[in-house]
Amino acid sequence: MRAERAREAVVGRVEGAPDEFLRAIGDDPAGWMALADKALGESAADRTVLGAVAALMRFTLSEISPRHPLREQCVRLLAVALVDTAQHHDDEAAYTEFQTVVRFEAERLPDDDPARARLTGMLASVGARRRESTHDRMTAEARALLDRFEATEDEAALDEAIARFRAVVLRIADEPDRRHPLGSLGLALVLRYQLHADPGDLRAAISAWRRALAHTPPGNGRVQLVANLAGALHHLFDLERDEAVREESFQLARSVRGEGVAEMRRLNNLAAGLVARFVETGDTRAADEAIELHERAIAMTDPADPQYATRLHNLSDLVKVRFSAAEDPAAVDRSIDLSRRAYAAANTPPRQRFALALALAAGLSLRSERSADLASLAEAVELIRVFVADGPRQDPDRPFLLGKASLILSTYYDATGDAAVAGEAAAAAREALRAAGTGHPHRPMLLFALSHVLSRVHHHTGEAAALAESRRLMAEAASVPAQSPLDRAGMLVLVAGAQVAQQRWAEAADAYDQAIGLFPLLVSRRLTRADQEKRLAERAVTVRDAGAVALQAGDPERALTLIEHGRGTLFAQSLENRDDFDDLRADHPDLAAELLSLRDTLATWTAEGAGAGDDHHRLARRWEELVARVRELPGRQGFLGRVRVGELLSAAERGPVVVFSVSAIRSDALIVRPDGIEVVPLPGVTPEVVERNAREFLAAVADGEDVSGILGWLWDAVAGPVLDRLPDDPSQRVWWCPTGSLAFLPLHAAGRAGHGVLDRVVSSGTPTLRALLHARRAGVPAGTDTLVVAVPEAEGVPALPGVEREVRLLEDVLPTTTVLRDARRAEVLDQIGRHGRAHFACHAVTDTAHPSDSRLLLAGDAPLTVLDIARLRLEGDLAHLSACSTATVGPVLPDEAIHLASAFQLAGYRHVVATLWPVRDVFAVGFARDFYRVVAEHGAGSAALAVHQATRRLRDRLPDHPEIWAAHVHTGP
Incomplete structure (x- = not known):
């Protein structure tokens, strides 16, 4: 009877249960379980058998008591049937039943029953498996x-x-x-x-x-994961511009090392981030490290690897932007060779081949610009046409690639004048803009590309509509804030040029104002000094024209601020307004202390090697964050910002400051007084005329030839018209602030036939109005005793026999001197802060290509460089640099006034006496004698008068030799 009910239970639950299984069911529960166990062993995956076993075990559980000795075995057989059903037949209901039955059976047992523990363990282990x-x-x-x-x-x-x-x-x-x-x-x-x-x-x-x-855990799997994450973070930075994201990517990529594919990917993604840093900031350390990383990755990659072409392409692009043709003429050829190898590589995914084609085209276009190679340009155009016609339409990189293509087509149009090519270029740029949309990160570049195409159309055809649209597009591109400062500044300058062409002077001044406002970002503290100088050299014309445009707009105060803030950018960055920090220290001492510590750390940054650039950028970012936090405090919105025009005018409180604006648009002298600015037109003075005279003057001085004609021109065209506006008072102080190539010429010596500036005023120089204000704010000097650094002999240069005579003279004239003979760098740096005055009698070297490397030659092999001096924090009264060319600016950066004299001013010396060109030993001694006689009697505050009188004495002795008597200049209040 029990067997019949059991068979009915199975048949009722399982359609098509095996006949032999049903016939084998007897009356004994132990036999049922034996039958189930045998069936599961023979047909574990058969769903019908599994169903029959499950049905029989359910019936068994209903028939036996809760404490039956075979109940646990029955539960286990039911569990196996249900779990196998779930596993082999994806039956979630079976697994749910398994959990329900086993949990119920376990929970009905006492806590200390071993069967309960076994059932609970089965539930956990089956669940895990x-x-x-x-x-x-x-x-x-x-x-x-x-x-x-x-x-x-x-x-x-x-x-x-x-x-x-x-x-x-x-x-x-x-x-x-x-x-x-x-x-x-x-x-x-x-x-x-x-x-x-x-x-x-x-x-x-x-x-x-x-x-x-x-x-x-550590290993290649972690390296691979880090490489992927670092690459994704670089992309996220491109979207959000959150520098913490980029910092995380660099930290991750440098935190691991691997081998094989994982290491290649890590190298490639780390290099990609470094390239982006270089493009955005100009940090050549990043580019050079990226080149080395790409070369390592390529060397590790099998040419049959699908990534081989991509890695060649990455290196090609980097070489192309890292080195200009002037720096490395072979760079373009190397880039083209890499691109050709990439384009010819096997196993490259089809979508990538179009990007490779565009990269090769870009290199060929650069070659054509350098060497007028029309064949290379024609090859580039054919590559572009294939991409435009056949490239994937849905590729998210297509807009960017189209923008690059349109610029290359524009170049071909310029070379050939083929109107059809102009149409192709415009069509490519317009398609790119449509596909990119308003929020696309490359939109500024795409707007620029179409604007450029249309400007070339106007150039060739005179089409007014093309010019109007070109200007509108460029203005829109320049207005997008989410782009690198370098790109935006360049576009703003182009906008200003377009406004100048229309004689819309106020609008042009606005554009120049915005561009100059970006200058501090172009030379941020993230960069080495060499990179800062390189970035500024690219912007010289901007400043030159900005002031002239503002004057054309009838706004001399704006002209002054544009000239002032467009020049001396590194000088301003180094000095920072002491009053701002004094006020901040009083109210927020911790904030001020951290800022000053960062300023000094960044000013003396010399760390090298992998990761040093990361630390440099991280500290500079912290500086920027703290400055932004201070500017959010009440009343501190202008912290370390532009000096307002009222404060600039106050620089003239002790006498007029003459600031020059020399441009192809117009040239003027701005006589700055506390109550306003007087504009003095300088007709006939142009950048080209000034540069020619400066070049001829320096050549004549070097050769000992007559320079009276140039000094006469300087009087007639530049200095004379200014002094005609001033009272006739030979004791009056005037500060000259030359710009551009005027900085090479001795304005204080301008004149004709014994009548000139020396007879009309007492001259001083200043690189900027801010520098003059800085000198006047200088603290109380450490005393009036003088440190004399005497180095008559230095390695690689002729001996200076007059140095010892100069030392004896100073010891006789000055009350207290400490003489360091044959001084070494460490000794000078240790002693210089203990004296209020310093006199250097030694050789100097002016590095015109890299002015921050200009130096005073000391004993031993370690000189004292511009950067060494400028980084000092002193409170000095007077520095006299009795050496050659210590106030000579470099031809690349004349408006930055980077030389030894300005470095001493930055270090904290109120008055600095230096030379504009090489001086002979014997005359340097005589000048020092006459200078110090005045200073000994009247103090360091008479330094300008002392230079004036010593110069006049030399002129009286040698009137026909201005190369001797006009070399010395005074800088300071």
Whole structure:
């Protein structure tokens, strides 16, 4: 009877139960379990058998008592049947029943019953195995979908892969076990981001990789994950401009080392971030490190690897932008060779070949510009035409590549005048703009590309509509704030030029004002001094024209501020307004202390090697953050900002300051007084005329030839018209502030036939009005005793026999002197802060190409450079540099006034006496004697008068030799 009910129970629950199974069911529960065990062993995957076993075990549980000795075995057999059904037939209901039955049976047993522990353990272990099995299967399916996408670019497969990876992650409870599916999910999301540029995909990928990295042990797997995450963070920085993101990417990429594919990817992504840093900031350390990393990655890559072409391409692009033709004439040829190898590489994915073609075209176009090679340009155009016609329309990089293509086509149009090419260039640029949309990160470049095309059309055809649209597009490009300061400043200058062409002077002044406002960002504290100088050299014409435009607009005060803030950028960065820090220290001492510490650390930055640039940028970013925080405080919006015109005018409180504006637009002298500015037109003075006279003057001085004609021109055209506006008072002080090539000429010596500036005023010089204000704010000097640095002999230069006579003279004239004979650098730096005055009698070297490397030659092999001096924080009264060319500016950066004299002023000396060109030993001694007689009697405050009188004495003795008597100049209050 029990056997019949058992068979009915099985038949009622399982359709098509095996006949032999049903016939074997007897009356004994032990026999039922034996039958179930035998059936499971023989047909574990057969769903009908599994169902029959499960039904029989359910009936058995209903028939036996809760404390029956075989009940646990019955529960286990039922569990096996249900788990196998779930595993082999994807039956979630079976697994749910398994959990319900086993949990119920366990919970009805006492806590101390061993059977309860065994059932609970079975529940946990089966659950773990099932999760692992399910996860492995789902992960394998997702990876197969990802492989399908990479082989066929089937976007539906990619979307499904992402959905399945996410499902796997959600099903896994333990975070460490999620790291592999999280890594795969991140990869799939980045692939989709590359297709559609959806920032949400990029951020989700970064989140997934960060979670995976937290539980990934050291090894190549971690290196691979770090490389992927660092690359994604670089892309996120491009979107959000959050520098903490970029900093994280560099820290990650430098935190690991690996081998094989993982290491190659790490090198490549680290290099990509460094390239971006170089392009945006001009930090050549980043570019040089990136070149080395790319070369290592290429050397490790098999030419059959699909990534080989990409790595060649990356290096090609970097070489192209790192080295100008002037710096390295072979750079363009090397870039083209790398691009050709990349373009010819095997196994390159089809979508990438178009980017490689454009890169090769860009190199060929550069070659044509350098050497007028029309064949190279024609080859570039053919590559572009293939891309425009056949390149993938949905590629998110297409707008950027089209913009580059349009610029190369414009170059070909300029060379050939072919109107059809102009049409191609314009069509490519317009398609790029349509595809990019308003928020695209490359939109400014694309606007510039179309503007450039249209400007060339106007140039060739005179078409007014093309010119109007070109100007509108350029103005729009310049107005986009989310671009590098270098790019935006360049576009603003182009906008200003367009306004000048229309004689819209006020609008042009506005554009120049915005461009000059970006100068501090172009030379931020993130850069080495050499890189800062290089960036400023590219902007000299901007400043020259900005003041002239403001004068044309009838606004001399604006002209003064534009000239002032466009020049001496590095000088201003070094000095920083002491009053600002004094006030801040009183109210916010901790903030002021951190800022001053950062300022000094960055000013003396010399660290080198991998990672040093990262630290440099991190500290500079902290500086910028703190300055921004101070500017948010009440009443401190102008902290370390532009000096207002009222304060600039106050620089003339002890006498007029004459600031020059020399431009092809117009040239003027601005006589600055406390109550306003008087504009003195200088007709006939142009940049070309001044540069020619300066060049001829310096050549004549070097050769000992007559320079009276040039000094006469300087009087007639420049200095005389200014002094005609001033009272006739030979004791009056005047500060000359020359700009451009005027800085090479001795304004204090301008004159004809014994009548000139020396007979009309007492002259001083100042590189900027801010420098003059800085000198007047200088603190109380350490005393009136003088440190004399005497180096009559230095390695590689002739001896200076007059140095010892100069020392004896100073010891006789001055009350207290400390003489360092044959002084070494460390000794000078140790002693200089202990004296209120300093006199250097030695050789000096002016490095005109890199003025920050100009130096005073000391004993030993370590000189005292401009940077060494400028980084000092002293409170000195007077520095006399009795050496050659210590106030000579370099031809590349005359408006920055980077020389030894300005360095001593920055260090804290109120008065500095220096030379504009080489001086002979014997005359330097005589000048020092006459100078110090006045200073000994009247103090350091008489330094300007002392220079004036010593110069006049030399002129009276040698009137026909201004190369001797006009060399010395005074800088200071």
